Amino acid sequence: MSSEDEPHAGTTEVSPIRSPAESSGKAAQSRGPWLIAVLLGAAGLAAVGLLWQKVSSMQEQLAQQSARSLTLSSEARALAAQAQTLVQDATARVALQEVRVAELSLQRSQFDELMRSLARSRDDNLVVEIEASLRLAQQQAQLTGSVSPLITALKNAEQRITRAAQPSLAPLQRAISRDLEKIKAVALSDTPAVLLKIEDLIRRADQLELANAVAKKPNLKKPAPAPTTAPPTGWSDWLQVVLRDIEGLVRVSRIESPEAALMSPDQGFFLRENLKLKLLGARMALLSRQGDQARTEIELAQDMIRQYFEIGSDFGKGTLSLLKLVQSQLRELEVPRIDATLTVLAGATAAR
Numbered sequence: 001m002s003s004e005d006e007p008h009a010g011t012t013e014v015s016p017i018r019s020p021a022e023s024s025g026k027a028a029q030s031r032g033p034w035l036i037a038v039l040l041g042a043a044g045l046a047a048v049g050l051l052w053q054k055v056s057s058m059q060e061q062l063a064q065q066s067a068r069s070l071t072l073s074s075e076a077r078a079l080a081a082q083a084q085t086l087v088q089d090a091t092a093r094v095a096l097q098e099v100r101v102a103e104l105s106l107q108r109s110q111f112d113e114l115m116r117s118l119a120r121s122r123d124d125n126l127v128v129e130i131e132a133s134l135r136l137a138q139q140q141a142q143l144t145g146s147v148s149p150l151i152t153a154l155k156n157a158e159q160r161i162t163r164a165a166q167p168s169l170a171p172l173q174r175a176i177s178r179d180l181e182k183i184k185a186v187a188l189s190d191t192p193a194v195l196l197k198i199e200d201l202i203r204r205a206d207q208l209e210l211a212n213a214v215a216k217k218p219n220l221k222k223p224a225p226a227p228t229t230a231p232p233t234g235w236s237d238w239l240q241v242v243l244r245d246i247e248g249l250v251r252v253s254r255i256e257s258p259e260a261a262l263m264s265p266d267q268g269f270f271l272r273e274n275l276k277l278k279l280l281g282a283r284m285a286l287l288s289r290q291g292d293q294a295r296t297e298i299e300l301a302q303d304m305i306r307q308y309f310e311i312g313s314d315f316g317k318g319t320l321s322l323l324k325l326v327q328s329q330l331r332e333l334e335v336p337r338i339d340a341t342l343t344v345l346a347g348a349t350a351a352r
Contacts, residue, residue: 126164130157130172131345134338142289146191147183150338154180157341172344179338191286197326198283201301204319205275209310210268275304282326291330298327 137153154176161173282297302323310316 123164123166123168126160127169127172127345127348130160131342133157134341134345138338147336151180151183154183154338154341168348172341172348175340175344176338179336179341183336183338194286194326194329195283197322197329198279198286201319201322201326202276202279204315204322205272205279208272208275208305208316208319209313210271211308211310271304271308275301278304286330295327295330298323298330302327 133153134150134157137149140149141147158173158176158180161169161176278297278301282294282301285291285293285297302320305311305316305320305323309319311320
């Protein structure tokens, strides 16, 4: 063996040594896909978190906006109610102010009329005073239902015209005489007396007996006991006993209207209240000077008493006669007007 072959025979084969950079590069190459996946997952989670946060904030904003809108709507309703109240108050105040303005206008017109009357002559003042007194007497007569104030005012006006001795006032004197004769010829109803009779009828309504009411037995002394008889033995005796018992249980009476017979005892209370309402309506119509309405209510009350109440008793006959008396006294309720005198006064005032 040569010397050149010795080194080759004594040496062993050694693998190449890799540097740290090459090993780290391969490890990085092997970890690269996983790192990208992790980064992508982290980025996705971050994006989801951001989206969730944004959605949550949007929900909060929507909730706040809805709560704010509800608050604003409730405030708007409250403001609308307050505005409506203010409008109603303003309308009432405006109406009150209009009434006051009308009163002030009326007072001003009356004051102007008074000032003009002061500037007139003696005859003019006489005509104006007579007209004012007659119009006031006409209003009092219509309110009270009595012609006494009107007759007194006409007589006073006639006396003042007679003392004045003015030929120009002769037509007025003749008109006053005609109105006096017309008023004296009218027969007015005595309203206070008729009202008292209606009050009496209202009290009688609770005491009237219904037509289908069971007749009350008179309070008589207890009769002496009948002598004892022998007990019935035959069929005829038993039949007489049964007939006597039936006579004590059954009452036969004549009722003109079938409605009264079919009326229950509970309906009697409402029937009496209805009768009272008819009488009260006649009273209100009499106070308001509505003669036709008062007569209509009295007629309805008469028909109701004849149909549903017992009029065969003394109390029923007295009530019915009292109703007829009230009906006859409702002659004339409207106070006659003195149109002739007022027309002449208006013409005299316009001429002057």
